[in-house]
Amino acid sequence: MKHANSTSHLSVKERAKNAVQDEFLRNAVRFTTDRLRNRKQAVTESFGQWEVWRERGEQIRAHTIANLDAYLAQFIERLEAVGVHVHFAVDSSEATDAVLSIIQSKKARKVVKSKSMVSEEIHINQHLEANGITVVETDLGEYIIQLAKETPSHIIIPSIHKSREQIRDLFENAGATQLTTETRDLTAFARRTLRSEFLSAEIGITGCNFGIAETGSVVLFTNEGNADMVMNLPPTHIVLMGMERILPTLADLEVMAHLLPKSATGQNVITYMSMLTGPKRSADRDGATEMHVVILDNGRSRQLGDEQFQAVLHCIRCGACLNVCPVYRHMGGHAYGSVYPGPIGAVLSPLLEKGEQYSDLPYASSLCGACFEACPVRIPLHDMLVQHRQKLVASGHGNPSERMAFKGYENIFAKPGRYRLSIKMARKFLSPLAKEGKIRSSFGPLAGWTKSRDFPMLPKQSFREIWPSLKRE
Amino acid sequence: MKVSLFITCMVDSIFPQVGVSMTKILQSLGCEVLFPSSQTCCGQPAFNSGYSKEARSVAISMINAFQESDVIVSPSGSCVGMIRHFYPELFSDSPEWHEKALSLANRTYEFSQFLIQILKVETLGARFPYTVTYHPSCHGSRLLGIEDEPIRLLKQVEELQLIELPYAQDCCGFGGTFAVKMSEISGAMVEEKTSHVLESGASVLVGTDMGCLMNIGGRLSRKGSNVRVMHLAELLYEGRQLAKGVDAQ
Numbered sequence: 001m002k003h004a005n006s007t008s009h010l011s012v013k014e015r016a017k018n019a020v021q022d023e024f025l026r027n028a029v030r031f032t033t034d035r036l037r038n039r040k041q042a043v044t045e046s047f048g049q050w051e052v053w054r055e056r057g058e059q060i061r062a063h064t065i066a067n068l069d070a071y072l073a074q075f076i077e078r079l080e081a082v083g084v085h086v087h088f089a090v091d092s093s094e095a096t097d098a099v100l101s102i103i104q105s106k107k108a109r110k111v112v113k114s115k116s117m118v119s120e121e122i123h124i125n126q127h128l129e130a131n132g133i134t135v136v137e138t139d140l141g142e143y144i145i146q147l148a149k150e151t152p153s154h155i156i157i158p159s160i161h162k163s164r165e166q167i168r169d170l171f172e173n174a175g176a177t178q179l180t181t182e183t184r185d186l187t188a189f190a191r192r193t194l195r196s197e198f199l200s201a202e203i204g205i206t207g208c209n210f211g212i213a214e215t216g217s218v219v220l221f222t223n224e225g226n227a228d229m230v231m232n233l234p235p236t237h238i239v240l241m242g243m244e245r246i247l248p249t250l251a252d253l254e255v256m257a258h259l260l261p262k263s264a265t266g267q268n269v270i271t272y273m274s275m276l277t278g279p280k281r282s283a284d285r286d287g288a289t290e291m292h293v294v295i296l297d298n299g300r301s302r303q304l305g306d307e308q309f310q311a312v313l314h315c316i317r318c319g320a321c322l323n324v325c326p327v328y329r330h331m332g333g334h335a336y337g338s339v340y341p342g343p344i345g346a347v348l349s350p351l352l353e354k355g356e357q358y359s360d361l362p363y364a365s366s367l368c369g370a371c372f373e374a375c376p377v378r379i380p381l382h383d384m385l386v387q388h389r390q391k392l393v394a395s396g397h398g399n400p401s402e403r404m405a406f407k408g409y410e411n412i413f414a415k416p417g418r419y420r421l422s423i424k425m426a427r428k429f430l431s432p433l434a435k436e437g438k439i440r441s442s443f444g445p446l447a448g449w450t451k452s453r454d455f456p457m458l459p460k461q462s463f464r465e466i467w468p469s470l471k472r473e
Numbered sequence: 474m475k476v477s478l479f480i481t482c483m484v485d486s487i488f489p490q491v492g493v494s495m496t497k498i499l500q501s502l503g504c505e506v507l508f509p510s511s512q513t514c515c516g517q518p519a520f521n522s523g524y525s526k527e528a529r530s531v532a533i534s535m536i537n538a539f540q541e542s543d544v545i546v547s548p549s550g551s552c553v554g555m556i557r558h559f560y561p562e563l564f565s566d567s568p569e570w571h572e573k574a575l576s577l578a579n580r581t582y583e584f585s586q587f588l589i590q591i592l593k594v595e596t597l598g599a600r601f602p603y604t605v606t607y608h609p610s611c612h613g614s615r616l617l618g619i620e621d622e623p624i625r626l627l628k629q630v631e632e633l634q635l636i637e638l639p640y641a642q643d644c645c646g647f648g649g650t651f652a653v654k655m656s657e658i659s660g661a662m663v664e665e666k667t668s669h670v671l672e673s674g675a676s677v678l679v680g681t682d683m684g685c686l687m688n689i690g691g692r693l694s695r696k697g698s699n700v701r702v703m704h705l706a707e708l709l710y711e712g713r714q715l716a717k718g719v720d721a722q
């Protein structure tokens with residue numbers, strides 16, 4: 001499938017430039033992110049002690065990741081003990097192969113899916129469709145995106161960039177008649193259409209919010225209840241999960257059950273928290289008779305033991321950092337060009353397999369720190385963005401003219417004498433460009449600035465030149 | 474108290490009146506103000522772009538410049554944040570320089586925090602009969618931890634009417650080299666910020682970081698707005714002059 005929003009040959013700057021011109025997109029994204037972050041603020045304030053909860057969340061995730069090998073081994077052992085088939089995939093192609101061979105061994109033709117970012121990461125739909133298998137997304141947002149032949153632009157709200165009108169049009173193309181743009185009408189159509197798919201599919205694929213090491217349970221947080229159908233109705237259930245998605249105990253899950261929905265959508269509790277421990281037992285009334293868990297590495301294990309980036313594995317994929325990120329809010333998710341957008345995407349994407357193509361994403365940030373402040377497990381995303389830049393510069397892959405500019409900066413600013421001289425020179429150089437104390441010229445590096453704002457002319461005297469007259473007062 | 478100014482390269486070269494105001498306020502609060510003249514820049518432009526080696530050279534010259542200073546005060550939360558948080562880290566491989574960096578970090582204060590936390594200023598004797606809105610800069614508030622210090626100072630000013638800035642905590646889009654590198658997004662961000670400033674209806678926008686204020690001010694100027702953009706130190710100094718019946722300008 002060719003994706004409508006595939007613009008990966010462009011730089012993030014170029015994609016951003018295009019996205020910013022799309023007023024419609026920006027309004028849709030800003031409207032929803034504002035609603036989400038305002039609700040989050042209200043719910044965390046009324047819940048109280050939010051900082052204490054965040055610290056607890058950070059401790060749990062840091063402890064888990066620091067001991068990931070042991071907890072992962074325990075999780076796998078428990079999974080197998082309850083009759084689950086476990087597959088470990090080093091990269092996306094191993095993961096897609098594992099899924100495909102399970103499906104082919106069942107001679108299955110149709111898959112229903114609930115929302116899973118790992119499934120996006122490994123591009124499973126494209127692979128299955130290329131092998132003649134029909135894939136139906138059953139999460140409302142994902143269903144919309146699938147009809148539009150696009151990719152998600154937010155990790156929690158995949159269709160955040162779509163308006164009601166666009167959704168109605170997509171549904172009409174999919175066979176709906178006389179739809180209004182009312183939420184009730186739109187969801188009713190999706191529910192009707194998807195119901196028959198649940199019943200006819202042979203395979204259900206879900207993601208996994210948390211895997212509990214002590215019990216071997218797979219835990220899913222959803223709002224539509226579709227994941228329960230996906231994992232219970234088809235005879236075979238495949239779970240896709242990143243290898244870092246582990247929690248040691250059910251007690252840890254309680255903390256996450258507070259942190260995740262409150263941070264993600266400002267909901268006090270999630271609508272459905274489903275916990276699945278193994279396939280259907282003989283006494284169970286329903287459930288898949290066969291269950292597989294595919295655990296994906298895809299570059300994650302490289303971060304273990306890395307002082308700078310290990311904490312990226314603490315992420316619980318709540319999307320709060322996207323909602324508060326001014327860059328995300330103005331350019332939307334597709335402009336990142338990666339499956340994972342926003343601040344977490346800018347940090348994570350370059351670290352995963354084939355991450356080199358995302359090496360410019362860490363520059364898509366003003367380093368305002370709103371992401372860190374929003375993160376329920378206190379990941380220092382803003383520091384990691386700088387560390388990515390340092391890594392790129394140290395590896396010699398930085399932009400050559402920028403490298404020269406900073407060499408020049410060092411030569412001037414590390415030498416007080418040269419610095420004083422350069423202020424005088426800058427004043428001389430800029431003065432012909434100024435009109436009434438303002439510079440609007442789009443000369444050289446000023447262009448980026450002066451396109452949308454004025455630059456002040458340097459005053460006749462710098463502070464250090466005025467200083468002698470001040471000091472004796 | 475002997476107070477050394479770290480004026481920042483931006484205030485030195487573009488906004489000297491901020492430094493003048495700060496000096497006069499500190500002097501009137503009884504400080505002996507010094508200006509170590511070999512200071513330049515905190516190194517943040519290079520550091521934030523990933524050029525830590527270049528940032529280190531600049532940091533060394535800063536550490537040397539302030540070697541003899543007891544207390545250092547600066548009109549920028551962002552530059553102080555750089556010194557407090559990143560200088561020690563920049564020298565993590567050299568015990569000698571790490572020690573020096575830590576010592577500088579512990580002696581350096583942002584202007585509003587210095588006034589409230591160290592000088593414990595309770596009455597400024599200022600009057601400023603205008604509507605004012607305050608933009609909390611990201612690095613000052615999130616990195617350095619400036620909380621309500623600027624607001625507490627503004628509340629000491631008579632006749633000043635403080636108006637809340639909608640979405641005050643949102644970044645203005647400055648971000649140093651970000652404003653040039655990702656200029657379209659930065660432009661969209663500053664457009665949103667200025668529309669919130671105008672929406673507040675205030676006649677003055679005040680802040681504690683000239684980078685952000687130059688950005689917001691530059692956009693307001695482009696839009697032809699007559700909202701006045703001031704650093705907190707300028708507003709306080711002008712307010713004191715007004716209270717004394719002297720024209721500050």
Ligand code: SF4
Pocket residue numbers: 263314315316317318319320321322344371374375376377378379381
């Ligand atoms: S980095 Fe933090 S805020 Fe962002 S998605 Fe992950 S957990 Fe949520």
